[in-house]
Amino acid sequence: xxxxxxxxxxxxxxxxxxxxxxxxxxxxxxxxxxxxxxxxxxxxxxxxxxxxxxxxxxxxxxxxxxxxxxxxxxxxxxxxxxxxxxxxxxxxxxxxxxxxxxxxxxxxxxxxxxxxxxxxxxxxxxxxxxxxxxxxxxxxxxxxxxxxxxxxxxxxxxxxxxxxxxxxxxxxxxxxxxxxxxxxxxxxxxxxxxxxxxxxxxxxxxxxxxxxxxxxxxxxxxxxxxxxxxxxxxxxxxxxxxxxxxxxxxxxxxxxxxxxxxxxxxxxxxxxxxxxxxxxxxxxxxxxxxxxxxxxxxxxxxxxxxxxxxxxxxxxxxxxxxxxxxxxxxxxxxxx
Amino acid sequence: xxxxxxxxxxxxxxxxxxxxxxxxxxxxxxxxxxxxxxxxxxxxxxxxxxxxxxxxxxxxxxxxxxxxxxxxxxxxxxxxxxxxxxxxxxxxxxxxxxxxxxxxxxxxxxxxxxxxxxxxxxxxxxxxxxxxxxxxxxxxxxxxxxxxxxxxxxxxxxxxxxxxxxxxxxxxxxxxxxxxxxxxxxxxxxxxxxxxxxxxxxxxxxxxxxxxxxxxxxxxxxxxxxxxxxxxxxxxxxxxxxxxxxxxxxxxxxxxxxxxxxxxxxxxxxxxxxxxxxxxxxxxxxxxxxxxxxxxxxxxxxxxxxxxxxxxxxxxxxxxxxxxxxxxxxxxxxxxxxxxxxxxxxxxxxxxxxxxxxxxxxxxxxxxxxxxxxxxxxxxxxxxxxxxxxxxxxxxxxxxxxxxxxxxxxxxxxxxxxxxxxxxxxxxxxxxxxxx
Numbered sequence: 001x002x003x004x005x006x007x008x009x010x011x012x013x014x015x016x017x018x019x020x021x022x023x024x025x026x027x028x029x030x031x032x033x034x035x036x037x038x039x040x041x042x043x044x045x046x047x048x049x050x051x052x053x054x055x056x057x058x059x060x061x062x063x064x065x066x067x068x069x070x071x072x073x074x075x076x077x078x079x080x081x082x083x084x085x086x087x088x089x090x091x092x093x094x095x096x097x098x099x100x101x102x103x104x105x106x107x108x109x110x111x112x113x114x115x116x117x118x119x120x121x122x123x124x125x126x127x128x129x130x131x132x133x134x135x136x137x138x139x140x141x142x143x144x145x146x147x148x149x150x151x152x153x154x155x156x157x158x159x160x161x162x163x164x165x166x167x168x169x170x171x172x173x174x175x176x177x178x179x180x181x182x183x184x185x186x187x188x189x190x191x192x193x194x195x196x197x198x199x200x201x202x203x204x205x206x207x208x209x210x211x212x213x214x215x216x217x218x219x220x221x222x223x224x225x226x227x228x229x230x231x232x233x234x235x236x237x238x239x240x241x242x243x244x245x246x247x248x249x250x251x252x253x254x255x256x257x258x259x260x261x262x263x264x265x266x267x268x269x270x271x272x273x274x275x276x277x278x279x280x281x282x283x284x285x286x287x288x289x290x291x292x293x294x295x296x297x298x299x300x301x302x303x304x305x306x307x308x309x310x311x312x313x314x315x316x317x318x319x320x321x322x323x324x325x326x327x328x329x330x331x332x333x334x335x336x
Numbered sequence: 337x338x339x340x341x342x343x344x345x346x347x348x349x350x351x352x353x354x355x356x357x358x359x360x361x362x363x364x365x366x367x368x369x370x371x372x373x374x375x376x377x378x379x380x381x382x383x384x385x386x387x388x389x390x391x392x393x394x395x396x397x398x399x400x401x402x403x404x405x406x407x408x409x410x411x412x413x414x415x416x417x418x419x420x421x422x423x424x425x426x427x428x429x430x431x432x433x434x435x436x437x438x439x440x441x442x443x444x445x446x447x448x449x450x451x452x453x454x455x456x457x458x459x460x461x462x463x464x465x466x467x468x469x470x471x472x473x474x475x476x477x478x479x480x481x482x483x484x485x486x487x488x489x490x491x492x493x494x495x496x497x498x499x500x501x502x503x504x505x506x507x508x509x510x511x512x513x514x515x516x517x518x519x520x521x522x523x524x525x526x527x528x529x530x531x532x533x534x535x536x537x538x539x540x541x542x543x544x545x546x547x548x549x550x551x552x553x554x555x556x557x558x559x560x561x562x563x564x565x566x567x568x569x570x571x572x573x574x575x576x577x578x579x580x581x582x583x584x585x586x587x588x589x590x591x592x593x594x595x596x597x598x599x600x601x602x603x604x605x606x607x608x609x610x611x612x613x614x615x616x617x618x619x620x621x622x623x624x625x626x627x628x629x630x631x632x633x634x635x636x637x638x639x640x641x642x643x644x645x646x647x648x649x650x651x652x653x654x655x656x657x658x659x660x661x662x663x664x665x666x667x668x669x670x671x672x673x674x675x676x677x678x679x680x681x682x683x684x685x686x687x688x689x690x691x692x693x694x695x696x697x698x699x700x701x702x703x704x705x706x707x708x709x710x711x712x713x714x715x716x717x718x719x720x721x722x723x724x725x726x727x728x729x730x731x732x733x734x735x736x737x738x739x740x741x742x743x744x745x746x747x748x749x750x751x752x753x754x755x756x757x758x759x760x761x762x763x764x765x766x767x768x769x770x771x772x
Contacts, residue, residue, distance in 0.1 A: 042528040044396075099758060111394055111527050115692065116761055118396075118685055122754025125681065129747035246680070250539055253532045261528075305468075309547045316536035320521055323533065327525050 006291035008160040012149075013287075018279040019272075020168040020237055023175035026271030027230035028248060029255035030182065030264055031223045037199040037262035038219045039100070041113035046227060046252065048124040051245035052091060053228025054235045055132050057084030058139045065141065073143035075166070077232055084232060089224035095120055096220055104216075121246075128242045137240040140167060160291070167236040178229055179268060182222065186264065191218055199262065247312075251278065254315040258322045260329025269330060274315045282308040340700065344769045348700075351707045358711070365590070368597035370714050375604035376666045378706030380683075381690040382611055382699060383658030388688075389697035389771065390619065391651040392631040394527050397518070397534030399683035400541035401656045403675065404514055405507030405663025407545060410552045410673050412503035413562045414495035420482045426493040428478030429550060432471050439467025482550040492553045500562045504607070504664045511660025512653045514541065519649040538684065545675040552673055559672040565599035568592040600669055607665065608703070611658065615699045627651060628697070659687075681750065686713060689757045695767025704769055712756070713749060720748030 028050060035043045043049075060080035070076050099120060103113050145151075146169045149161025186192040191214070198205040198215045206212060231245065238244070255274045259266025284304035293299070306313065322329060355374075359367035380398060387393040420426045443463045450456040483491045514537060522533035545552060552558050571577045571592040581588040618624050630637040630644050638644045667673050686709065694705020724745040731738040760767065 042531065044531075099762075102762060111392070112761070112765075114394065114528065114531065115688070116758065118688060119754045119757035119761060122681070122685065122689075122750050122757065124754075126747055126749075126751030126754060129750065130744045133744070134747075247539070250532070250536050254536070257529065257532060307547060309543055310540070312536065312539045312543055316533075316540055319532065319536060323525060323529055324521055327529070 002159075002291040005158055005160040006288045008152075008158055008162050009288050009291060012160070012162045014276075014280050014283050016162075016164060016168055018276045020171040020233075021279065022272035022275030023171050024230050024234045024237065024271075025248075025251055025255045025275050026268040027175055027178060027226050027233070028252040029259065029267035029271045030179070031226040031230070032252055032256040033259070033262055033264055033267040034219055034223055034226070036256070037264075038195060038215060039104070039113070041110045041117065042253070042261075044114060044117045044249065045121040045124055047246045047249040048121050048128065048242075049088065049092070049224070049227045050231030050234070050248065051128045051240075051242045052124050052231075053084045053088035053224065054231030054240055054245070055128050055242075056087040057081055057228065057232045058132070058137055058235070058240060060084065061139045071142060073166070074170070075140050075142045075236055077139055077236060078170075081229065081232055085225045085228045088228045089221045091124075092220040092224045093217060096216060101216075125242065125246065132242070134242055137235075139240065140236050142166060165237070167233070171233045171237055174229060174233060178226065182226070182264065185222075191215075195219060250312055251275075251315040254319040258318055258329055260331040263329065263331045266329050266331035273330075274318060277318055278311045278314045281305045281314050282311050340769075344700065344704075347704055347768055351704060351711070354711050355707070358715070365593055365597070368594060368601060370711055372597060372600050372604060372669055373666070373714075374707045374710040375601065375608055376662050376669065377687065377690060377710040378608055378703045379604075379611060379662035379665070380659050380687045381694065381702040381706040382608075382615060383655045383662065384687050384691045385655075385694075385696060385699060385702035386615065386651055386658065387655035388691060389702070390624065390627040390631065391648060392527075393523070393648060393652055393655075394531045395534045395652070395655065396531050396680075396684050396688070397536075397538035398659050398687050399678050399680050400534070400538030401511035401514065401659035402663030402666065402683050403538075403541050403545055403678045404510040405504075405660035405665070406667035406673050407552055408507035408510045408660070409500055409503035409561055409664045409667040410558045411495045412498050412506050413500035413668075414558065415497045417482075417485060417490045417492060417494035419485050420490075420493045422481075425478055425481040425485075426550075429475060429482065429493065432475035432478060435474055436467065436471040439463060439471065442467070479548075479550045487549075487556075490553070491556070492550050492558075499564070500668050501564050501603075503668065504661050507664025508657035508661040511663070512657040515653045515656030516649070519652045523648045523652060524645045535680075535684075538680065542675060542678050545673075545678075552675075555676055557672060557674045557676075561667060561671050561673065563671060564603060564668065565596055568596055571595060604665060604669075607661070612699055612703065619699065686710075686753060689753050691767075692757055693760045693767060695769040695771065697771030698767070698769050701767050701769035701771075705767070708768075709753070709756075713753065716749040716752045717746055720752075721745040723748075 028046065031049075032043060032046050035041065035046070057077055057080045060083045061075075061077045064070075064076050064079055069079065071078055099116050100113060103116060143166050145163060146166055147162060147164040149163040152162040153159070184192075186196055194205065194210040195215050195218065197208070198210055198212065202212075205215075234245075234248070251274050252271075255270035256267050257270070258273060259268070259270030282304065284302040286299055286301070286303045289303055290298040355367055355371060358370060380402065383401075384395065384398060387395050443460045446459050446463060447456065450459060482493055485491055518530075518533055518537050522530045546555050548554060549556065566574075568589075572588050577592065577595070578588055581591045584591075586594075619627075626637070626642055627647065629640075630642060630647055634644050690705035690709040691702050692705070693709055694703070695701025721742070724741045728735075728738040728741050
């Protein structure tokens with residue numbers, strides 16, 4: 001029986017990675033849910049928006065690195081992030097002007113907007129592949145660990161190491177800041193309040209003199225900021241590969257729907273729910289159980305419920321369960 | 337082709353010209369390759385058109401249904417692997433699958449029979465949990481046995497050794513089964529939910545096919561799927577074929593390849609024509625009118641006593657089955673099953689471009705879109721390269737930007753497809769051949 005080591009192993013392999021991943025999903029799902037709440041369609045181009053934002057940030061990071069600029073222990077990408085956000089925001093607003101605003105004025109059915117977003121997805125995917133290629137790109141620099149496994153073992157004298165990577169710490173801190181800013185904006189500022197009003201009841205909002213174009217503009221900027229941040233954090237934590245960003249679409253949508261589409265709090269909850277389930281169901285618990293069991297005993301199997309290749313199946317399974325039993329999500333979302 | 341306007345016939349003429357031009361300017365072999373995949377694309381587009389065009393269902397899991405069709409052609413036509421079918425191997429896997437299905441059925445039964453409350457939830461959870469562990473306990477040893485059989489060559493259960501043509505309807509059945517499960521859960525909810533559910537199931541089907549080596553060798557791929565048409569090598573040695581080649585004055589090697597492709601094309605054309613005929617009949621029948629009525633106004637259709645959910649489920653299954661059929665045909669044409677090649681952009685979203693561009697709700701539109709877009713998909717790459725060569729002609733050899741532009745020309749096709757979709761959706765939202 002070695003509870004301390006078991007807890008450390010659990011922290012190291014499940015809780016910390018899942019928290020970081022959950023924060024990334026939550027940021028992604030917030031973007032999806034905002035678009036859904038205000039523009040009223042499911043944006044299939046969201047994964048590629050994240051990829052685009054991350055790509056711009058990576059390019060600027062490389063340029064900064066080439067100039068010899070660095071943030072010391074922190075990754076240089078943080079300096080480049082605002083430029084990435086700005087570029088993505090401009091692209092989003094441009095896309096809205098060229099593509100989406102037409103269908104909005106036509107009062108087209110939401111599904112038409114979804115199909116338009118498929119076209120946007122193709123184009124953005126093409127742009128990203130065209131500029132940066134399809135390969136893995138690494139752009140993380142600075143200190144790799146806040147606590148490395150070796151240091152942890154030396155300090156605590158435990159057998160089990162605990163690694164806390166800078167990218168994980170940053171993800172959590174930045175996600176908290178981003179979410180706090182978002183909620184402050186939505187609840188305290190005039191523009192934020194008008195966004196919420198617009199989301200709740202479009203006609204009433206228009207009647208009370210809210211400028212819909214401004215609401216849309218601000219929404220796209222916020223979505224660009226959230227998507228770029230999520231994309232860069234995911235890229236720092238894992239690595240940047242355009243196709244993985246496209247695949248993130250599924251867990252992100254699952255998070256948003258599970259939490260209740262259109263509900264920002266729900267998106268955050270959904271992100272963490274999906275991330276924790278994905279990682280704990282695909283983690284092999286053998287090590288943890290070995291520590292918890294009697295001395296010198298270890299379980300036969302890996303104690304892994306599903307192989308990691310099925311992580312999509314986990315988000316999908318949760319999504320199905322929620323759709324079957326509570327179609328509006330855990331926290332009540334809207335349904336158009 | 338009754339009541340088809342001259343303008344639409346001209347569009348078909350244009351597409352035929354594109355294909356003939358490919359034959360003259362590139363080679364007839366290339367043209368036939370594009371044509372064969374074009375025929376298969378048309379069938380997929382017909383399937384999606386049934387769901388979207390007739391009923392307004394938004395299915396973005398086409399890739400999964402296509403892959404299931406491919407799986408069917410392996411499971412039906414490959415020879416059974418020797419030694420796998422002992423009681424320790426494939427039979428054990430089969431038993432595990434039956435147990436798994438029984439668990440889920442049991443859970444559903446308990447859920448529907450017991451009164452709602454904490455006990456019901458607990459009972460279902462216990463059944464599912466216990467069932468999962470029993471399933472794994474039965475499955476895993478069987479998988480280990482099967483995957484240990486000559487892993488470099490087989491390591492899977494093989495198939496039934498039946499003619500590969502039989503796999504085509506079976507592929508449709510596989511896809512229909514998957515569609516039934518998704519339809520039961522996600523239809524009747526909002527349209528976006530069906531989209532996400534289908535997107536998810538497609539990814540899971542591919543994940544299963546990549547990772548379950550016992551099924552169809554996973555990423556080790558299955559090659560040498562039997563053909564419904566003769567092999568080139570055999571043709572080149574057959575007297576009648578050599579005589580035929582001599583009569584028309586063709587090189588036997590090139591001609592054998594063209595002959596094989598033509599045979600495939602013949603088979604595919606038969607399937608396509610049959611499907612078009614059936615779809616046209618269905619669309620113009622009372623059933624087709626009911627479908628469109630439901631699509632255009634669900635509320636009034638259900639007020640007229642139509643069971644909207646059941647009809648949606650029906651058309652969703654039918655359309656998916658057509659995609660599965662096309663998937664089985666494609667694997668037959670390729671002669672191999674390579675799970676890694678199933679990409680959503682290619683097998684889901686490209687089919688959508690075909691349907692939207694061709695004209696949703698119109699079977700001929702879907703066919704036109706299938707031929708046109710597949711041709712473009714193949715030809716945009718060389719065209720993009722030519723464009724890039726034109727742009728970079730003035731730059732010096734070894735210029736970094738020049739290298740990058742030339743190297744990235746291959747990615748032009750995604751952008752082009754996206755632009756085509758957006759342009760058609762904006763300026764001609766009903767497609768090239770609109771619904772009548």
